[in-house]
Amino acid sequence: MKRTLKVAAKVLPWAIVAAVAIFFWRAIAANLDSLRDVRLSVDAWIIGGTVLLSLAVIASGLLWGRIVSILTATSVPARDAVRIHCASWVLKYIPGQVGAYLNKIAWAQRAGLSKRTVSNSFIYDNVLMVIASVLLSVPLVFVVGDALGSNLGLLVPLLVAVPMLIVFSNKLFAWLLNALLKIVKKPPFAPSDFMPGTKLASLQLGYLLPRLLNGVGFAMIAHSVIGIQVSWIIPFGSAYILASVIGMLAVFVPGGLGVREAVAVALLTPFVPVAQAIVVTLVARLCATVSDLIVALVYVTLNKWRIRQL
Template sequence: MKKILSVLQAPAVRAGFMLLAVIAAIWAIVANREAVGEALAALPWWVSLAGIALSLLYVACTMVSWRYLLNDVGQPVPARVARRIFYTSQVAKYLPGGVWNFVAAAEMGAAHSIARRRSFVALLLSMVVSIVTGLVLAVLALLLGPAGLMEDYGWLALAIPVGVVALIPPVLNRIISLGLKILGRGALEAQLSWRGTGLAALWAAAGWLLMGAQLWLMLIYQGMAASLPTFLLATGGYALGWTVGFLVFFVPAGVGVRELALAAVLSTAVGSGPVVVVVLLSRVFTTLADVSLGLLAGIAARRAARR
């Protein structure tokens, strides 16, 4: 195991790993270049720029949410170090397998004397917080969407109480302790607090609102009315589609599931065609945000290592 870890920590291996992740992310865009080009042509240029900016802010919100959790279970990590670890590791999620962002976060954290189990738990918790806050916002879609929506996705409302209870620090700390014990790992440096968990949830919710704003803005230029109800519907619809796509684990990356859920939510506000367009662009913009922030963080990390 020590030999494997030493190989993973080698600068050449890290650089190659980052390069592969960036190539995988870019390929995800290039593979759909014709559809992306057509989608971009359907929107004013400034709307696309605004969409990219909102994706950058969204990724930043997820980083802050993760950092609150990371700092809550151990010694505080400086903001610049947290940014380098998170943004660089997030690019790895575009590699096949779905675990490489966890590996990258653990190894980069270890280079800054952060226990691997702490990095792993913090990243896993940030995903759980994102899912639960997404479920809560998805209620907006169930309440404001078409009448038949509750029949198809009402089961999500049943998951909300379970998720909220699981996020209560005393409950969550016991779950974490039990999980680490089963895996034969030591306990974390500290336990989650109400403040840390609450702030992480608030920043995760802010991220959902930003993505809802992105979707809403693009849909306005696809024929949807510009109003507060449609903004709430778009935000709730995005959260619903994302959480359904994540929870329906037997569909790779939620492909198709998110689009179907979002189209069902917005069926009374806009056609299914525009929904497909904006969902595609939203994914592209988020990928661009992940890659650009990851590259900048990687460059900053290499410069810091040379000092």
């Protein structure tokens, strides 16, 4: 029985991803004629949107560096924070964010920092990003909720954000982590490994910036593709933010591949035809990939600068 459950636990996430992918690509195939009528060109809107997607990652790196600085009571240079975060961002294509996590742990060991403290910084970084995404995008659900209909199940992953609020209570968060460590017979976390709730709250405000950059960047890309109305900027940006966080919560999918697009299409259809929603998300995925290449170049550049300083 236990073996069956383990197999099911491994197979089920991929089955869900496969189902989403099948429905998504079937929708594309059904609208190929409409897609052929869309004329794409690289203009200032697409370039600007792609740059904003890259800047969102850099801003996130600076915020993560701030978290590490607070937890370790040491000053983490902005270049190092951005460099390591950019490398971890590119490694997100490894399912489960394993590559992203191990990269930061490896850096912590080289920098002489506590592995546990940096592990907590990884948790804080992801939790604050998810909560920021929910804060900026949940109002959209009330606007398009009726239009989603049977697709409301796509929003279920957002329920994960509710228990994440525990990080704002040091006592509860410490109790939970130490209880887990006790089960695996590992030493407990020290009080210094956690961040005061007041500082977390201020950082939470900061984490709104990367999400806003993502939302505006997507709206710019959408405007280039289909020419959206000014009144659609906020709902389009919110749709992308919401789709992105759901894609991120699909931890077994490399980079949220396919999940983000499926959710974005569902959220955009109350405003534009399905064919246009699909082509916008496809172009946005392409721009996000180019953005990831820019992030990789930022890492390479900063890494070369670091080597020259040695």
